[in-house]
Amino acid sequence: MVRRRLAISAITAVAALAALLVFPAACKQVPEEVLHNNANKESNGADPVPLAQDAEAAFEQTPRTLERVRISSSMFARALEFEKARSYDALWKAARTDAWLAGYSPDNVERERHARSGLVYANTALKLQPQGAEALFYHAVLAGFLGDLDHDYGLDAVSKIETNTKLLIERDQDVAHGGPWRVLGVLQLRAPGPPVSIGSLRNGKKNLEKALEKAPLWPENHLYMAEAEFLWAKDKDKPEFAQQARERLDKWLLGQQAAAPAGHEFEFADWQKKARGLLEANK
Amino acid sequence: MTHLFRVISPAICLALLLGAASAQDKPKEFGLVVYKLGERYATDDKAGATLDGFTDYLDKRMPGSDFTRIGVRNKPEDALSLLKDDKKPVAVAIVSPGFYFKHKADLKLTALAEATRGGKDGEQYTLVGATEMKEYPAGKKVATSMSADLDWLNKAVLRAPAGVKPVEWVQYDNLSDAAYEIIDEEDGAPDFVLVDSVTLDVFAKDDDLKTLKKGLQSERLPQDLVVEVDGRLGDKREEFKKLIGALDDNEEGKKVGENLQSPKFPAPDPKRLEKVQQWYDAG
Numbered sequence: 001m002v003r004r005r006l007a008i009s010a011i012t013a014v015a016a017l018a019a020l021l022v023f024p025a026a027c028k029q030v031p032e033e034v035l036h037n038n039a040n041k042e043s044n045g046a047d048p049v050p051l052a053q054d055a056e057a058a059f060e061q062t063p064r065t066l067e068r069v070r071i072s073s074s075m076f077a078r079a080l081e082f083e084k085a086r087s088y089d090a091l092w093k094a095a096r097t098d099a100w101l102a103g104y105s106p107d108n109v110e111r112e113r114h115a116r117s118g119l120v121y122a123n124t125a126l127k128l129q130p131q132g133a134e135a136l137f138y139h140a141v142l143a144g145f146l147g148d149l150d151h152d153y154g155l156d157a158v159s160k161i162e163t164n165t166k167l168l169i170e171r172d173q174d175v176a177h178g179g180p181w182r183v184l185g186v187l188q189l190r191a192p193g194p195p196v197s198i199g200s201l202r203n204g205k206k207n208l209e210k211a212l213e214k215a216p217l218w219p220e221n222h223l224y225m226a227e228a229e230f231l232w233a234k235d236k237d238k239p240e241f242a243q244q245a246r247e248r249l250d251k252w253l254l255g256q257q258a259a260a261p262a263g264h265e266f267e268f269a270d271w272q273k274k275a276r277g278l279l280e281a282n283k
Numbered sequence: 284m285t286h287l288f289r290v291i292s293p294a295i296c297l298a299l300l301l302g303a304a305s306a307q308d309k310p311k312e313f314g315l316v317v318y319k320l321g322e323r324y325a326t327d328d329k330a331g332a333t334l335d336g337f338t339d340y341l342d343k344r345m346p347g348s349d350f351t352r353i354g355v356r357n358k359p360e361d362a363l364s365l366l367k368d369d370k371k372p373v374a375v376a377i378v379s380p381g382f383y384f385k386h387k388a389d390l391k392l393t394a395l396a397e398a399t400r401g402g403k404d405g406e407q408y409t410l411v412g413a414t415e416m417k418e419y420p421a422g423k424k425v426a427t428s429m430s431a432d433l434d435w436l437n438k439a440v441l442r443a444p445a446g447v448k449p450v451e452w453v454q455y456d457n458l459s460d461a462a463y464e465i466i467d468e469e470d471g472a473p474d475f476v477l478v479d480s481v482t483l484d485v486f487a488k489d490d491d492l493k494t495l496k497k498g499l500q501s502e503r504l505p506q507d508l509v510v511e512v513d514g515r516l517g518d519k520r521e522e523f524k525k526l527i528g529a530l531d532d533n534e535e536g537k538k539v540g541e542n543l544q545s546p547k548f549p550a551p552d553p554k555r556l557e558k559v560q561q562w563y564d565a566g
Contacts, residue, residue: 192457193458193460194482194486195401195479195484195485196322199459203463235460236469
């Protein structure tokens with residue numbers, strides 16, 4: 001069994017769309033577009049393969065910044081115009097870069113642009129390796145972002161997230177620190193239950209527990225586990241879970257001993273903001 | 284003076300004529316309200332855009348009509364106040380059958396059409412639990428998402444035989460979580476869950492939920508009803524009925540139906556309505 005833990009930020013903002021799944025204004029399919037066939041395109045001497053490697057390096061360089069990830073995205077875009085650079089690895093890594101921007105850019109127009117271009121990379125990667133764990137994961141995440149930014153894609157995005165993450169979970173393939181369990185778990189926490197959608201507090205909590213089992217030191221897993229605990233406390237009338245959630249947030253995200261995983265200061269600041277919001281909402 | 288009169292008179296006539304013409308050209312306004320029992324996301328915030336898609340569809344296909352969303356509610360008292368508001372008269376509403384039977388007389392409601400959620404004709408509720416319960420579950424705790432309308436539950440869905448202790452209805456927004464409580468043998472879990480036919484299909488596909496046993500079923504009941512309020516559709520009634528009865532005749536209508544979770548809204552089954560009316564009349 002292949003288990004890969006990728007030292008990257010995991011992106012889980014898919015769940016914001018969940019509440020809009022009940023009555024989306026329209027139903028659009030998440031785009032299935034792949035990169036155009038550019039077999040005859042000349043690279044004018046410049047080799048696109050090292051360019052893709054540089055793009056990857058720009059993403060990996062920490063602490064990560066918006067500017068550098070934007071540069072990574074633009075380098076990937078140039079490199080992947082050429083067939084020669086379109087390996088499975090380069091494609092899913094380009095999808096990851098765009099997923100990061102779709103998650104962390106402060107501008108919604110930019111976020112949507114990257115969600116769409118990331119999907120094209122993920123679709124192309126899946127064409128090369130239909131079972132590729134990383135491509136399946138980022139395809140799910142990007143579909144989630146697109147659904148979040150344009151609710152017309154919401155219903156289809158949920159179906160894509162569910163299909164891809166369940167496939168990875170069945171195979172016990174970890175990506176991004178318990179990513180498949182975390183993404184599905186958060187979606188289940190926030191989505192309506194059947195018959196409308198796949199929401200279930202119990203299943204969401206179980207999947208988040210599993211994400212924590214996979215990556216117990218990853219603060220983002222604790223962030224969403226705390227959300228599940230607050231909901232559990234309310235739903236089951238068990239205030240001890242709310243207390244557990246507060247302690248968890250303090251220990252892993254907000255207290256003096258809480259620290260960003262090396263190189264993930266940017267993402268950590270975002271999780272801290274969410275953690276404060278969670279505490280505020282559960283005073 | 285005479286000259287002035289001669290000039291003014293035709294001007295007045297012309298103005299009156301123009302006024303009459305513009306009144307005639309002005310589309311007739313029809314307010315629309317939606318009330319979904321047991322659907323916590325049925326709010327203007329979450330479902331408003333979908334309803335606007337429906338009213339836009341009606342406006343396009345019914346020249347001379349201007350349908351406007353007045354509100355989407357999930358609590359009967361909130362829906363009632365919208366329907367009683369004379370300042371914003373409601374012509375058409377999509378309401379739960381329980382609401383229709385309760386307020387048919389006082390609000391002068393006429394059932395024009397019936398939803399066909401999941402493509403199903405009518406609704407049949409099923410009790411599911413750890414044991415197969417074929418009899419009325421006297422005194423048992425039954426999970427439902429519809430406890431806001433106890434009349435509907437007790438007079439139509441699960442009618443208690445005379446002299447038998449009624450069931451204790453317990454509200455769950457998420458019926459699958461109620462069912463998981465039974466499976467996980469949680470303290471305070473309900474004895475049974477009352478599920479609609481679409482949710483029952485969802486349960487059948489879930490590895491855990493399908494282990495629960497199906498028991499007593501309700502009679503086939505009406506689904507949500509499209510009602511006219513106080514004859515306010517006037518001469519547009521037949522056109523309206525025809526349009527929503529054949530919603531799935533064209534691509535745009537199919538999408539609207541998909542979003543409304545009912546492919547079309549055909550005429551209600553009069554026998555079904557009459558049967559339930561008798562139960563309500565009997566108290």
